[in-house]
Amino acid sequence: MILELDEVAVSYGGVHAVRGVSLGLREGALHALVGPNGSGKTTLINAVSRLTHLSGGTITFDGADVSGLRPHQVYRRGLARTFQGIRLVEDLTVRENVALGFEGRTPEARWFRRGASGAALSAADEALDRLGIAGVAAERPGELPYGVQRRVEIARALAGDPRVLLLDEPVAGMGAAERVEIGETLRQLRADGMTLLLVEHDLAFVLGLADQLFVLDFGTLLASGDPHETAALPAVRTAFLGPEERRRDRSA
Known part of the structure; x- marks a missing residue:
């Protein structure tokens, strides 16, 4: 187990x-x-x-x-998870939101100092593609239908591998x-x-x-x-x- x-x-x-x-x-x-x-x-x-x-x-x-x-x-x-309620950062793009999932696996927490790393953005792109929503990467979460926002949350969790x-x-x-x-x-x-x-x-x-x-x-x-x-x-x-x-x- x-x-x-x-x-x-x-x-x-x-x-x-x-x-x-x-x-x-x-x-x-x-x-x-x-x-x-x-x-x-x-x-x-x-x-x-x-x-x-x-x-x-x-x-x-x-x-x-x-x-x-x-x-x-x-x-x-x-060990990653998603939540019942939508927990996406409205001021970030979908791609940036998903990149947070990768950055959370690193102890440096570089996001808060310099933005997402190249590796984080690459992981985000892979996760978005995996969920079939690569086309909304540049949009803001609030602009998306509810079901797509749910997929973004799953993609963020997947970005952390x-x-x-x-x-x-x-x-x-x-x-x-x-x-x-x-x-x-x-x-x-x-x-x-x-x-x-x-x-x-x-x-x-x-x-x-x-x-x-x-x-x-x-x-x-x-x-x-x-x-x-x-x-x-x-x-x-x-x-x-x-x-x-x-x-x-x-x-x-």
Whole structure:
């Protein structure tokens, strides 16, 4: 396993957002983390990317305990992520935004002194081409459709050449055609050997993509395994539909 969580817990005061979650990501596979709204999905990947303090447990990345590291330190080790909300710098071009992903892997932080390096801009061009959006490199993020902005965020993460990529609801707010395109992009990243963890609340979207499914409910790992088999479990159906809706579904 390239990434392993052992009894990871996150608490805010008396609220237990994540409760003793243990799971592992296989290198080169596409994993999906699903669950109802408020089940702790984003909190868990915030913990993995070290944006949220652990209340308990350990996180091991590529054989090393990274539980006590800061976000930039795990990023430089090769663990990148995207966010639910768009986080692009409006005053920079798309190309410059994506270049930040490369510069974040270097300890010099030269961007803040002299602008992006040639190597960073080259990495940005490669990432934009990989996502099929090289044509918008010179534009500002605010000038682009929402779906394209999402792709720019993924390109920025790819510019850092990660080994593991965490994506927090990358198709949220997208139309059907855009969702299909992002799905194809994720398949290609997996084919290129990247390890992915896709966080979603839309169970149907991930069933055709994922190699393994993890289901969270009330901060606990409810089930994991083959996507279709796991999704069919009564406990998982209840978590997503609710007991009353599940009874109606069975009688239909």
